[in-house]
Amino acid sequence: MAFANDVRFAVNRSATLERLREILPPPLLLVEEEELRPYECDGLTAYRALPMFVVLPETESQVADILRACYALGTPVVPRGAATGLSGGAMPHEDGVVMSLAKFKKILRIDPVSRTAIVQPGVRNLAVSEAAAPHGLYYAPDPSSQIACTIGGNVAENSGGVHCLKYGLTVHNVLKVRGFTIEGEAVEFGADALDAAGLDLLALINGSEGLLAVITEVTVKLTPKPELAQVVLAYFDDVQKAGNAVADVIAAGIIPGGLEMMDKPATHAVEPYVKAGYDLDAEAVLLCESDGTPIEVAEEIERMKAVLEKSGATSLVVSQSEAERLRFWAGRKAAFPAVGRITPDYLCMDGTIPRKRLAEMLEAIADLGAKYGLRCANVFHAGDGNLHPLIMYDANQPGELERATAFGGEILELSVKLGGTVTGEHGVGVEKIDVMAAQFTPAEIAAFHRLKAAFDGKGLLNPGKGIPTLARCREYTQTRGAAAVTPPPRF
């Protein structure tokens, strides 16, 4: 499906091509349609656009030159990492150039003493932990796509993962970002220290979806690997009970290393694919992890079991080896591809809500599934209230994508109504750009645009993403009806 990007540019194609040819040798500049086709979408395959050109710079000076040239010519630039993103943040702009950072894939330094790694943006998330492992260290944020997704994209999206309740998001684990402004000026956000002078621009860069700067180098914090980790699988005969158990664990003063939930449709999709050994009769399963020293873990696991039992778990299984622990997690981490096997297409939602509203949300999702006649499997980062309903559809059936999109839109509107947000970790991109109007007032949207202009006055970096134009907001409000989308007080 085409995404109607309403931010358009009158671009001088031949002048742009001429300048890019001066900067890059032919293999680093893709021009022909068959070369451009693989770049037409990211992990959100429902939306596609063909870029004007793709550039694959290898050096910072090429990055700077390309940006300077595009800035001078008014040509948009869309930065791109591994394109595993699920919100279309790296989808090309028809009038613009895609800048792939795929060639920036060196780990520049692992420093076990300062517990930091300096990596280029094209380094895969998991590769950082693998390189740090000999020192007993790892990079904590672990999005489910960690085998493939890259650090530059992680910063751009402020990626989470299954352990962020205890270990934080990307923003909590990055010390410094080096990059370039759209004007081609080198810039550093953050420092080798724990803070930097002036405003906390590093906080803004994390999660900025490629709209503020192009990232060429990232310094991340490394965390000592806990001696031991064990996970409890807690099964429930009712999803609401599982939801309430999550609150009970937190109320007991426990911050689990990970606290995840899957409902029955999710475990049924996963089990044949991964053979994690889940109980398929249960309506929901919680994965509750403890990490630390062996005695600490033993103590905490006992406390967790006591709470979960009291909350009505029908059975509890504790991992007895590292292999078993990884197998239990493999099921959760493979939930998206597993669902991908049982349906031609699916949309993954990413709303976050206060934990106490979990049961309410689950009920609403079940009702919406009936209303739209589509199946939905639910996997949650329960510990931090981040939901990933996977709406299954078949794009070849007329109207199904539209129905799936409407289904997802209602989930996101409800997330906002329940005091949450339309996106916890996947980003707005193009996917959630309209529903942003359900979360923010026009004055707030305008403030975001002014903030963007502080970095990128011409609006050339990843245009039309992340923040909707005010015209788009008006259109959305008119279509959905003001009652459905009036931003409520969020706190």
Next chain:
Amino acid sequence: MDAQLKEWIGRIHDAAKAGQQLRIRGGGSKDFYGLPSAGDILDTTSWCGIVSYEPTELVVVARAGTPLAELEATLREKGQCLPFEPPHFGGGATVGGMVAAGLSGPRRSAVGAVRDYVLGVKMLDGNGELLAFGGQVMKNVAGYDVPRLMAGSLGTLGLMTELSLKVLPLPPAGMTLRFAMGETDALKKLNAWGGQPLPIAASVWHDGALTLRLAGAVAAVRAARQALGGEEVADAGAFWQSIREQTHPYFAGEKVSATPLWRLSVASVAPPICCSGPTLIEWGGALRWLRGDQGAEQVRNLAASAGGHATLFRGEAALKTAAGVFQPLSPVLAKIHRNLKQAFDPAGVFNRGRMYPEF
């Protein structure tokens, strides 16, 4: 809309129209911090109270003028805390002032800073618009992360009216150890320990002694105590409080308060930083306090070569005005700062010159 907010909006509009400035002030406990700022005082202390607090959500929402002491007492009743241990620096400290100053206490290197716990902000910008960013959930990437940007912004971007903060349970166990040790050895040890899964919550090196605070599960603290050795310090609460509030003899007292105090935020692995006066080290080596009369440029160069920056934390107004308080920014960052000020406060109403003279 509440009458108080309406009144403030009126004042903001009037000031913007007249080209005048407002100086946002809570309890005034951090008046000493930053550059002297001009303008009529806008007092936030009447806008106070905890709006919502649900321990199982690990989130508290409070109005900006809420006394920090009140917030902390409320959390403590439920066995929770602001883990970054923000310094009060006086009885009147407010929640808004804590975020605006962006200062964190002894546990910062272990648990993160103020900015890491700010989930949402309601604010009045320089146009008098009431805006809300972020919210009450831990994970939220809708729109730019304005709430974290507000931490440490010294009120230059707007008047915060309400804050949503993440909180955590109090650690079940704690213990303080002391080691007789020189500065170089202490830095080496701290960095080596930092690479191990030890429950180190805070550290202070000063005058030949390294003091280490452990916090975490009972079993973890016990095991670490075995592994680390050192001498157990009884009743260490007062010591940590004196570091957090800078009432420790290193920071306070007649003799010392006349000498400028520099805060150097540097790479934890940076070697000892030579200077004329005494030093005190926190945050596993990443925070170095220097007290002395050496030139500002020299201190800033030392900090920069150690991977960080220097702040003239306490000093005479004349010195602050002459030397600046915060490390000068690179031209590209300075431009982004000016543009952001323009974006949030186009008429330059709020806390003009508090951070950098140019805005």
